[in-house]
Amino acid sequence: MSTTALERYHQKIAAAATQDMVLNMGPQHPSTHGVLRLELITDGEIVKEVIPHAGYLHRCFEKHAESLTYQQTIPFTDRLDYLSSMNNSHVWVMGVERMLGIDKDIPKRVEYIRVLVCELNRIASHLISIGTYGIDIGAFTPFLWCFRDREHIMGMLEWASGSRMLYNYIWIGGLFFDLPVGFEERCREFVDYFKPKMAELNELLTNNQIFISRTANVGVLPLDVAINYGCTGPMLRGSGLKWDLRRIDNYSAYGELDFDIPCGQGLMGTVGDCWDRNKVRVDEIGESLKIIEQCLDRLQKELKRTPDFDPRAKLPRKITPKAQDYYMRGEGSKGELGFYFMTDGKSEVPYRVKARGPSFNNLSVISEMSKGIMIADLIAIIGSIDFVLGELDR
């Protein structure tokens, strides 16, 4: 049964090798953004078929989670989408809190700090996406500019949590620590510094005619195809649908914050092309900055730090959710990040955990999008999908 699918695959490759050319892109190709192998069946410069091979970075997240307590798994969730670790642990922690029924007891200050660090991390993730997309297309400078600005965020998050990328900062029922003294002021300085830098970046990359020529009308993803393939996040919004779980579910403090949902409008070409997807990320950085400013306003006024505030005060002593199934979803930087918990009500470890990574679903559409395109356009499409292999392979 199962061998036939494998045999069919081998036969297809063998047949293609006689007439067309089979070309391996990756696992070490610089524009695959990690260890992803794409097997291309090409006819000259035309790509006839793309067969993705994932799994080079598989680290058994789901198996690990079955033998660790909910708190111990948080560092593992950080390593899923390692470019936006805060968002991953936020979704995990909210899922456990809802199963325990303590999600309404979380102090407001904790919720706002969570949103603040998540949005900072989202900006950092989108900066990498935009910068590396530029380098894929052939623009080197934006990459350096993006990394220069991202460094400020890394520094701030390191200041708060003690780690540069894998934070383990958001805990079930609270936080690892309160924000360090002076964080809010430093963060406001960063926002004021960063806004003009985004305008510069747009002049250099987003509205650059060479960049537009390489990305507009390339890799058009129609909305119905995007939905049917389970694409979410900037992929789905790039195709023109305002679907953002921060707004749909209004989880954490997002219900009290004011922000727009940017979506693709086909300004330079067709709705859902590579330029639109990149533009959605650029616009989302602006929206994240708006959210950060609102968080800072509240964190410096009515939710000001007090000497007796303890972010660990609500930490549950024993985390044993009653027997149930729960699917928690949240908006990671790449799209809908979901955790499906199965608990038996007796033990402190989940019976089964499934992580639904947005990159996994976003990448699956690549075979559909890249039929009959040029190899150079495939690079543009891969970059615009913006996947992270840590989350794809889990």
Place this chain on the structure above:
Amino acid sequence: MTFQGIKELLIERFGVEVVVGEETGGLQPALLIAPDRIADVCLELRNNPATYFDFLACLSGVDYGITANRFGVVYHLTSIPYQLQLTLKISKEHGRDVNDLPSFPSISEVYRTADWHEREAYDLVGIFFENHPDLRRILLPDDWEGYPLRKDYQAAEYYKGIKID
């Protein structure tokens, strides 16, 4: 549309035997569907203008334990127009022999998302999906033995002659 409404809609459309039960104990209720009809149910839920569950959020293969000898699949559907979520479950009793896998219908014709998710469930839990276009392993190498997310999985001592420690 409410959970009960969806249940009645399915019973009206396919008969009473298609919904074999429901789980309403937790925060998210789930419908238990007869395994053979899952593809029809998903197609109906996707196309019916009253439900429009057009987005498959998650598909998980589950091993219900060494003593239970029961395998299942859990589907999390989302309706984007109505902003609804729905959980469907199918399961059946089956032996644990790795050469005789439990088999369920594939829904990759209805949702293309299911293509890779079903490959993952096959790869890690060892569930076979009938009529799947390309059921190969996806995360593990093609020559991997066993299904790691099964509860009785024993890690291999050697992989291609290399000792694992």
